[in-house]
Every structure is written in C-alpha cells, then in structure tokens.
Amino acid sequence: MNRILLLLIVTLAIVSSSLTICNAEDAIEPEQKVILFDGRSFDGWFRYLRNNQGNVDQTWKIKPRGILACVGKPAGYIRTVKAYKNYKLHFEYRWPARPGNNGALVHMVGEDRVWPKSLECQGGYRNQGDFWEIGGLEFNEHKIGGHRVRGRRVLKYGEHNEKEPGRWNVYEIWCVGGTVRPYVNGKLMNEATDCSVTSGKICLQSEGVPIEYRNIYIEPAKDLPWPVKPAKKTVLFNGKDLDGWVRFTPDDKADTDKKWTVDKVWSVRDGVIRCEGKPNGYIRTVESYADYKLHLEWRWPEKPTNSGVLLHRAGIDRTWPRCVEAQLMHQNAGDFWLLNHSMINVDGKQIGPKDYANAKKKHPSNEKPLGQWNSYDIVCDGKTVTLYVNGLLQNKGDNSNPSYGPICLQSEGSPIEFRNIYLEPIPKK
Numbered sequence: 001m002n003r004i005l006l007l008l009i010v011t012l013a014i015v016s017s018s019l020t021i022c023n024a025e026d027a028i029e030p031e032q033k034v035i036l037f038d039g040r041s042f043d044g045w046f047r048y049l050r051n052n053q054g055n056v057d058q059t060w061k062i063k064p065r066g067i068l069a070c071v072g073k074p075a076g077y078i079r080t081v082k083a084y085k086n087y088k089l090h091f092e093y094r095w096p097a098r099p100g101n102n103g104a105l106v107h108m109v110g111e112d113r114v115w116p117k118s119l120e121c122q123g124g125y126r127n128q129g130d131f132w133e134i135g136g137l138e139f140n141e142h143k144i145g146g147h148r149v150r151g152r153r154v155l156k157y158g159e160h161n162e163k164e165p166g167r168w169n170v171y172e173i174w175c176v177g178g179t180v181r182p183y184v185n186g187k188l189m190n191e192a193t194d195c196s197v198t199s200g201k202i203c204l205q206s207e208g209v210p211i212e213y214r215n216i217y218i219e220p221a222k223d224l225p226w227p228v229k230p231a232k233k234t235v236l237f238n239g240k241d242l243d244g245w246v247r248f249t250p251d252d253k254a255d256t257d258k259k260w261t262v263d264k265v266w267s268v269r270d271g272v273i274r275c276e277g278k279p280n281g282y283i284r285t286v287e288s289y290a291d292y293k294l295h296l297e298w299r300w301p302e303k304p305t306n307s308g309v310l311l312h313r314a315g316i317d318r319t320w321p322r323c324v325e326a327q328l329m330h331q332n333a334g335d336f337w338l339l340n341h342s343m344i345n346v347d348g349k350q351i352g353p354k355d356y357a358n359a360k361k362k363h364p365s366n367e368k369p370l371g372q373w374n375s376y377d378i379v380c381d382g383k384t385v386t387l388y389v390n391g392l393l394q395n396k397g398d399n400s401n402p403s404y405g406p407i408c409l410q411s412e413g414s415p416i417e418f419r420n421i422y423l424e425p426i427p428k429k
Contacts, residue, residue, distance in 0.1 A: 039066025129189025
C-alpha cells in the first residue's frame with residue numbers, strides 16, 4: 001500500500017511539473033495592445049485571498065470611471081487568467097488614503113498561494129521599483145554586486161519617483177526575455193536580468209491598505225526602451241552627485257559605521273568625480289546607450305597608473321564585465337581592450353573573443369602631464385567605435401560585439417578624476 005501511494009505521489013509530481021512547463025510554453029506574446037482590465041468586470045482575472053479565506057467581492061471592487069479598488073485585506077492578489085511573455089505592462093495606481101504596502105508580481109507560475117513563485121516589482125509607498133524574489137525565482141541583480149539573487153530584496157536605483165497620496169502614478173514594467181525593468185513615472189528604477197522564469201501570469205497584490213488601479217494593459221515590447229539613442233546633448237554627470245550612476249565593487253559590504261566600500265571609493269567635489277582607485281570596480285550609467293558621441297575629461301592628481309572607460313557593458317556586473325574598453329592606463333590612452341569574450345575588428349583583423357584581448361593605439365601617447373586635464377571623445381556609431389585622445393584619432397574598430405550598453409568608469413589602481421561627461425547625437429549622414 002505504501003509503495004502504491006508513493007508511486008501515486010511521484011506520478012502527480014511529474015504531471016504537475018509538466019503542466020507548469022506547458023503553461024510557460026503557452027504564454028501569450030502580445031502582437032498588439034491588450035486591455036487586461038475593461039473597467040466594468042473581472043473578466044480575464046482570478047481573485048485569490050490567503051488560504052481562500054475572506055470574501056473577494058469585499059476585497060476587490062470596481063468603482064465608477066473604470067477604477068479597480070482594493071481594500072488591502074485579507075492578503076492576496078488579483079491575477080490574469082492567462083500567462084504572458086515579452087511585453088510592456090502599464091497600469092496607474094494611487095493611494096486614496098494613508099499609503100502602505102503593495103506590489104505587482106510578474107512571471108507568476110505554479111499554484112495560487114501567498115506568495116506565489118514570481119518576481120515582485122515592489123509597490124510599497126516610496127519603495128516602488130525595489131525587487132523581491134518570491135518562491136525560488138532567481139535573477140541577476142545590478143544594485144550592489146551583480147550576484148545571483150534568491151530569497152531577498154534588491155533596492156531600487158537612487159531615490160523614489162512617486163507622487164503624493166491621492167495622485168495617480170504610472171507604473172510600467174518591461175518584461176523581455178530574462179530582463180525585467182520597472183519604470184515609475186517614466187524613471188527607470190531597477191533592472192533584473194537572466195531571470196530563471198521568463199513568462200507567467202501578472203498579479204496585483206492586496207497587502208495592507210486601500211489602493212486603486214486603472215488603465216491596466218500590456219503592449220508588445222519589441223521596441224525596447226533601451227538602449228537609449230540620444231537625440232540631443234545628454235549630460236551624464238551633473239557636477240553635484242552621482243545621480244544616474246550605479247557604483248559597483250565586488251563583494252561590497254558595509255562596515256561597522258554602515259558605510260559601503262563604494263562610498264569610500266567614489267566621491268564628488270567642485271564639479272569633479274574623484275575615484276580613489278582601490279579596490280577594483282567601476283561606476284556605470286543606469287541607462288544603456290547606443291549611437292552616440294561621448295565626451296569626458298580626466299586627469300591624474302597623483303602618480304598615474306591604470307583606469308578605463310568601459311563601453312557597451314553586457315551581462316551582470318563583475319570586476320571585468322563583457323565590454324569594449326577604451327583604455328586609460330597612463331601612456332596607453334587610446335588602446336582597445338576586449339574583456340570577457342567581447343570582440344571588435346581593427347584594420348581588418350578580429351580582436352577577441354577571448355578572456356582579454358588588446359589592440360594598440362595608432363600613434364605614440366599624446367597625453368598631457370600629471371595634473372593636467374585630458375579629453376576623451378568616443379564615437380559609438382552602430383558597431384563602429386572611434387577613439388580620439390586630446391583631439392587625435394588614436395583607434396578605430398568595427399563590427400563591435402556587444403554594440404550597446406551602460407557606460408562605465410573604472411577604479412583600477414590609483415586616484416583619478418573625471419569631469420564634463422556628456423553624450424551628443426551622431427549627426428545624420
């Protein structure tokens with residue numbers, strides 16, 4: 001009898017696993033705008049409360065003007081009946097009274113429970129854009145260390161971008177392949193890549209206090225919001241702080257004063273970014289960019305050693321990420337370094353893909369003496385990268401792979417300073 005019971009349990013587990021896989025494969029990829037909430041009914045939605053207790057009609061109601069209202073208790077969610085993949089989710093929300101906690105769950109798979117396997121794009125007041133991993137869904141995070149995330153929270157980039165209670169906010173979540181990007185009122189708040197689940201149902205939580213939603217729909221996500229192709233001059237460094245940048249140091253940990261290593265490595269004063277040079281790491285733009293002219297200036301305040309400008313950073317944050325490096329090592333500015341299996345063609349010869357590969361500059365060093373400012377002008381036009389050092393063409397490569405991504409400034413050796421960092425569009429031919 002026990003053997004039969006065990007066989008039945010194993011069989012049910014296999015069937016359940018197969019159904020989960022089939023559901024993922026059957027996920028719908030929208031070809032046009034799909035209205036998820038019609039403003040009049042719960043068609044296409046399933047309402048769930050913890051342990052099926054409570055009354056869903058009391059927790060979730062439809063108000064005039066197409067507003068979906070949730071009282072926040074008991075804990076649970078409303079989810080789409082169908083699963084989706086490769087989409088942009090749009091909804092608007094507001095707190096009608098005292099703000100509190102909530103969230104949008106994407107890539108929800110498996111059984112209904114509190115809380116189901118999914119990636120939560122946090123909706124708590126002033127925490128929109130944080131991530132919570134739920135139920136074993138793993139991803140690579142980009143806030144602190146580029147580590148694989150399981151069972152914890154990942155904070156958003158910078159400050160919140162929410163409006164005051166009573167006002168409507170716009171939440172847009174791009175779910176493309178294994179990448180999830182939440183935007184709050186147009187501002188990118190976070191990024192998860194290489195998600196272990198890349199499709200599933202969409203849930204809106206009931207978790208604490210009243211909240212209201214409207215204009216809930218998905219759209220195709222073929223035209224990604226990244227990389228950004230600047231249409232006008234775009235200042236990357238505002239001269240005051242590192243807003244728009246993410247600081248990365250491997251295995252970064254807080255000390256007894258709750259200071260992170262990155263806080264001690266990078267600082268801003270008098271319109272200049274100061275990097276201490278140790279430990280190795282970098283700051284990178286939050287946004288990814290393509291097709292631009294990058295201008296920056298650098299100088300060595302002390303004995304010069306090594307640094308670099310990392311272009312088209314791809315994959316997770318790591319000490320030496322996949323990228324095309326415009327070298328800044330003293331007397332070597334203008335060299336290319338191809339890191340972590342990236343590649344580029346220089347003078348008809350393919351450089352890379354290897355762990356590391358180098359293409360020397362065309363002319364002897366034309367860097368200025370210690371303490372003086374140098375200029376780097378880098379043109380990234382499609383898959384072509386051109387490096388100018390103090391106005392002199394020092395290198396050019398084509399067929400770059402990768403060909404877009406965040407821009408990084410390295411910490412690699414000794415103190416270095418940067419200023420006047422901006423992008424300009426490439427003139428149309």
